[in-house]
Amino acid sequence: KAGVTQTPRYLIKTRGQQVTLSCSPISGHRSVSWYQQTPGQGLQFLFEYFSETQRNKGNFPGRFSGRQFSNSRSEMNVSTLELGDSALYLCASSLDPSSGNYEQYFGPGTRLTVT
Amino acid sequence: GEDVEQSLFLSVREGDSSVINCTYTDSSSTYLYWYKQEPGAGLQLLTYIFSNMDMKQDQRLTVLLNKKDKHLSLRIADTQTGDSAIYFCAVRKSGGSYIPTFGRGTSLIVHP
Numbered sequence: 001k002a003g004v005t006q007t008p009r010y011l012i013k014t015r016g017q018q019v020t021l022s023c024s025p026i027s028g029h030r031s032v033s034w035y036q037q038t039p040g041q042g043l044q045f046l047f048e049y050f051s052e053t054q055r056n057k058g059n060f061p062g063r064f065s066g067r068q069f070s071n072s073r074s075e076m077n078v079s080t081l082e083l084g085d086s087a088l089y090l091c092a093s094s095l096d097p098s099s100g101n102y103e104q105y106f107g108p109g110t111r112l113t114v115t
Numbered sequence: 116g117e118d119v120e121q122s123l124f125l126s127v128r129e130g131d132s133s134v135i136n137c138t139y140t141d142s143s144s145t146y147l148y149w150y151k152q153e154p155g156a157g158l159q160l161l162t163y164i165f166s167n168m169d170m171k172q173d174q175r176l177t178v179l180l181n182k183k184d185k186h187l188s189l190r191i192a193d194t195q196t197g198d199s200a201i202y203f204c205a206v207r208k209s210g211g212s213y214i215p216t217f218g219r220g221t222s223l224i225v226h227p
Contacts, residue, residue, distance in 0.1 A: 004157070006157075033214070042217065042218075042219040042220065043158075043203065043217040043219075043220075045214050048214060056213075056214050058214075090157050090158065092157075092158075103160055103163070104158075104160065104215070105160065106150075106157035106158040106159070106160075107157050108155070108156055108157045109156075109157050
């Protein structure tokens, strides 16, 4: 079974631009979560989507948004990029969070650098 | 909210056992996980334990849970250079928000 894939793997953008990252979950997984990982803040939860609906949201500004498609693929968008948005963005998929154990499987991440 | 603490670094010699520790604050945490992150990669789920268990063994990995002290540990037996990575502890509750809280990660360095 193919794992979680994220595209692109690396991205360089300029302050003020916007960016869209993509995540394809493991086949059959309906929950997709996004995390931001930085050396200073560690792993921070952005949001989680399940069946095309945002179910949980972390403490990030409205510049960070996401969506999920009917095939469970997910995208996240960051508008008006700031230098502090430079990070590794990780996507994780799971079968169904409400089913009890919540085993998340992570993709390799997208390394975003904002200059 | 939940707070999860880990020491930042651990250095061991190849062949020795490694013990990575984690403490958490919310006593209602039900599911406790250990993830491994190698350079340039995402997080890989290594193992997990439920709060009604004291110990779980999976090949070279042993997870110990002291629920009273809210302390979780991961023991890696016969540590190899390939075990060098960052190890994350994560905890979550069974109800309410099921989003796990992650520790900052422990960087394990294995030297010959």
